[in-house]
Structures are given as structure tokens and as C-alpha cells.
Amino acid sequence: MTTNDDFAFRASARRTLKLEQQAIGALIVKLSEDFDRACRLILACQGRVVVTGMGKSGHIARKIAATLASTGxxxxxxxxxxxxxxxxxxxTPRDVVLALSNSGETDEVTALLPLLKRMGAPLISMTGRPDSTLALHAEAHLDAGVEREACPLDLAPTSSTTASLALGDALAVALLEARGFTAEDFALSHPGGSLGRRLLLKVEDLMHTGERLPSVILGSPLRDALLEITHKGLGFTCVVDNDGRLAGVYTDGDLRRTLDQHTDLRTLRVDDVMSHGGKRIRAEVLAAEAVKVMEDNRITALAVVDDDGHPIGALHMHDLLISGVI
Structure with missing residues (x-):
């Protein structure tokens, strides 16, 4: 049963989300040359980005550091x-320091300023006050200021921490794009779990090879192709020319079309009914790319070919499912 209190809860939640949405939106017009300067400082950094902050800002700082580290x-x-x-x-002097403080006056953070200046490590600040001590002593200042907190008392860090988190994401993504960071780069720092499997596994890790690769020669009776499909159990067979290059494929779907169009299968050769060319993929590409090819073409198997077009493997959707790629 819904009570009036339930509506009050949702009304409060809507108000909070609207205020935080507005806080993030307001960051767009606050972006300045300082954001560009911060990116250049980090891209030129020969060490690491050291992120620091106290209290709730410290929690956001930890997340920003983790996001930066996982994106290059x-x-x-x-x-x-x-x-x-x-x-x-x-x-070290080779590092860049990113310091978070909503007020820009947090004692534990500002106490580091003389030491960082003496060391020579560049400082980027992220505060809600461009005229604060921390902002004024930084080589680049990222303005994360908000008009008000979502907290009805305007006290608990809510909108301000959300804004800082979003600005940190914007910084990480800008750097990611500037570095030309790829999915494979991302996978190297995420080797565990389904994400790692999806990003690290390549077609060559999953494909069927050798005796498990279904293949018949051009000109073979259709019966031979059907036996090859049955014995190898992958739902298709490669059809190769006299040089061993892939000329086409014959699939379970092709068989259904053959039955619709022909009454006597005994005289047919695989050339007459195969899919010429056939969908193919390279062994070194990511298995996730193979999933996209299969989904886009509504097929369940792919021939894997080398540089010269010779079949060297076969990949089935079932292999991708078992491996956890999908």
C-alpha cells in the first residue's frame, strides 16, 4: 500500500537528483583554459598523478585516482x-598533484602547499572557490563550485561531491582520448572477471583448428558438405578452392534454403548452393569483435582466415558463450 510518506520520500529524491543534475550541468560553462592547462600538465608528467583530499573530498579523490589509473x-x-x-x-618532483577541497581552505591540504612548492611538483586544484588559498597557489584550477548542496540544510556535501566526481570523470576521459587509449589498453588493467575476458580474449584463443576445422573442396558433392557439418558440429563448413583459399561457406541456413528450392539433392554440388565469399574474420582480432560481426549478420559461426585467405580456424557463438565473452 502506498502512503503519503512514500510520496514524500520520492519528492525528496526528485529534488535531490534535480539539484545534483543542475550542479553537473553548471560545470560546462565553468570549463576554462585552466582545464586545458591541467590536461597538458598531466600529459607531460613523467611520474604519476597524486590525488589527495580530506573527508568526503578524500573519498572522491580516491575514485578519481582509480579512474585515472584504469584509463591510461x-x-x-x-x-x-x-x-x-x-x-x-x-x-616526487616528477609527479603532478591533484588536490581536492570544496572550500579550498582545508588545513590538512593547504599545509602541503609549501612542501609541494619546494619540491617543484606541479599542483592542480579542484575546489568550489576560485579565490581560495588552494586555487590561488595552483598551476591550474578546476572550478567545481555549486550554487547549493542538495542537503536541505545546505551543509552535507552532496551536490559538491557529485560535481567533483563528474569533473574528475571529464578530466580522465579527456586524457584518455588525448592518449588514444584503446579497448585493449583498458583490458590490460582489467584482466579479471567478465570484463577482462571480453576485452582480452582473441579469436585465436577460442577458434577450432586442425581436425576440428570443417572444410570441403569446391566441386564436392553436397552430401560431403552435409557430412562435414554433421561430423564437426559447428553448423557450417568452409568451402575452399584448389589453392586452399576460402571460396565460400555452407551453413545450416543454406541447407534450409536448398531444401526449399531443390527437390533432388543427390546431383547438387556444394558450389551450386553455398554462400559465396562467406563471412570471415582474422585470428588476431578481439573475440568481442567477432560477437559484433555475428550479431550484425545474424549468423552463429565464422571462418577464421590468414593473410592469404586460407581458413585456419572456425569460431562458433557457443564458444563465445562458454568463454564468458557474451
């Missing part, structure tokens, strides 16, 4: 309080 920008988080008690040794 080596980064890690340093707690500003611990930095003043020994962890500053983790930072």
Missing part, C-alpha cells in the same frame, strides 16, 4: 594528513 594515466591517492607525517615521501 598512472595515479594513486595520498591521504593529506598522512602526507604530513611521512607519506609525502611518496611524492
Amino acid at each position: 594515466t598512472p595515479a594513486f591517492f595520498v591521504h593529506p594528513g598522512e602526507a604530513s607525517h611521512g607519506d609525502l615521501g611518496m611524492i
Whole structure:
């Protein structure tokens, strides 16, 4: 049963989401040359991006560091309080420091300014106040200011942390695109789980080869093609010419069309009813790409060919399912 309290809960949630949506939207007009400068500083960095922040900003800083690290920008988080008690040794002049503080006046963060200046590590600040101490002492300032928090008391960090998180994502993606970061690069830092399987596995890791590769020669009786499909169990067979190159494929779907169009199969040769050319793929491409080819063409199997067009393997949708690619 729905009560009035339930409507109040949803009304509160809608208000919060609307305020945070507005906070993120307002960031677009705040982007300036400082954002470009921050990107250039990070791209020129010979060390790592050291992200720091206190309290709720610290939680956001940890996430930004993780996002940067997984998208091609080596980064890690340093707690500003611990930095003043020994962890500053983790930072070198080759690094770039990204410091988060909504007020720009957080004591634990501003206390690092003289040490960072002496060390010579470039500083990028992300604050809600461009006139704050942290912003004024940074080589580049990212303005994450919001008009008000979603908290009805305008106290708990809500809109401000959401804005900082979104701005951190914008920074990471801008750097990703500037580096030409690819899906394979992404996979190298995500080897575990289904994501790793989807991104790291290649066609050559899953394809059937050798005696398991279905193949008949051009001119073979249709009966031979049907026996090859049955014995190899992949739902199709490659059809090769006298030089061993792929001339076409004959599939379960082709068989249905053959039965519709011909009453006597005994005199037919595979050339008469095969799909000329046939869909094919290279062994070195990602298995995820093979999934797209199959889905786009509504097929369940692919011939795998080498540089000269010789079949060297066969890939079935079932192999992709078992491996966890889909």
C-alpha cells in the first residue's frame, strides 16, 4: 500500500537528483583554459598523478585516482594528513598533484602547499572557490563550485561531491582520448572477471583448428558438405578452392534454403548452393569483435582466415558463450 510518506520520500529524491543534475550541468560553462592547462600538465608528467583530499573530498579523490589509473594515466591517492607525517615521501618532483577541497581552505591540504612548492611538483586544484588559498597557489584550477548542496540544510556535501566526481570523470576521459587509449589498453588493467575476458580474449584463443576445422573442396558433392557439418558440429563448413583459399561457406541456413528450392539433392554440388565469399574474420582480432560481426549478420559461426585467405580456424557463438565473452 502506498502512503503519503512514500510520496514524500520520492519528492525528496526528485529534488535531490534535480539539484545534483543542475550542479553537473553548471560545470560546462565553468570549463576554462585552466582545464586545458591541467590536461597538458598531466600529459607531460613523467611520474604519476597524486590525488589527495580530506573527508568526503578524500573519498572522491580516491575514485578519481582509480579512474585515472584504469584509463591510461598512472595515479594513486595520498591521504593529506598522512602526507604530513611521512607519506609525502611518496611524492616526487616528477609527479603532478591533484588536490581536492570544496572550500579550498582545508588545513590538512593547504599545509602541503609549501612542501609541494619546494619540491617543484606541479599542483592542480579542484575546489568550489576560485579565490581560495588552494586555487590561488595552483598551476591550474578546476572550478567545481555549486550554487547549493542538495542537503536541505545546505551543509552535507552532496551536490559538491557529485560535481567533483563528474569533473574528475571529464578530466580522465579527456586524457584518455588525448592518449588514444584503446579497448585493449583498458583490458590490460582489467584482466579479471567478465570484463577482462571480453576485452582480452582473441579469436585465436577460442577458434577450432586442425581436425576440428570443417572444410570441403569446391566441386564436392553436397552430401560431403552435409557430412562435414554433421561430423564437426559447428553448423557450417568452409568451402575452399584448389589453392586452399576460402571460396565460400555452407551453413545450416543454406541447407534450409536448398531444401526449399531443390527437390533432388543427390546431383547438387556444394558450389551450386553455398554462400559465396562467406563471412570471415582474422585470428588476431578481439573475440568481442567477432560477437559484433555475428550479431550484425545474424549468423552463429565464422571462418577464421590468414593473410592469404586460407581458413585456419572456425569460431562458433557457443564458444563465445562458454568463454564468458557474451
